[in-house]
Amino acid sequence: MKQMTEQNMINAFGGECQAHMRYLRFAEVAAKENFPNVSRMLIAIAEAERIHAFDHYQELKHLDTGRVANSMAAFGPGNTAKNLGLSIAGETFEIEEMYPTYIETAAFQSERSAERSFRWSYMTEVEHRKLFQKAKEAVDGGQDVTLGTVHVCDVCGYTLEGDAPDACPVCKAKKDRFKAYEAV
Ligand code: FE2
Ligand code: FE2
Ligand code: FE2
Secondary structure, eight states: OHHHHHHHHHHHHHHHHHHHHHHHHHHHHHHHHTTOOOOOOHHHHHHHHHHHHHHHHTTTOOOSSSSOOOOOOOOOOOOOHHHHHHHHHHHHHHHIIIIIHHHHHHTTTTOHHHHHHHHHHHHHHHHHHHHHHHHHHHTTTTOOOOOOEEETTTOOOEEEEEOSSSBOOTOOBBGGGGGEEEOO
């Protein structure tokens, strides 16, 4: 793998791992603050980030030495209002800067498989930001978010509220590859 794309993949793996853990922590805080739907949304999105991390990690199977991952964007824990603000900021960084740059670099370097892994994540992050914006609006008004079943594609991480599609719009996986996060 070309060096620039390889370092970008390492960074993306680091960022997705941290997003996974951060959202699980945010989910605990949301549950404690009595926002059960925000908590469920965070658990579903954390799973999508885990899938992104796994997909990127698979692209690095040729490596056998330690490397430094620079994850950038989104940090320290707070209450749910702050955590959702950080979540929006993190997804926005991925959508507007990180993934477009990584996709362009991978395309320029003819690293097709890496380009696909970055693109799958990029398309998912766009949906994550929408969900987080909806949640933040509710929490800023002192309410839990109104949320139907959330589905996550276990191949690419694509996340949506509502029924699972017959085929994933991002990776074309069949309906049975979607995991449901239902209201309790
Ligand atoms: Fe992600
Ligand atoms: Fe995301
Ligand atoms: Fe998918």
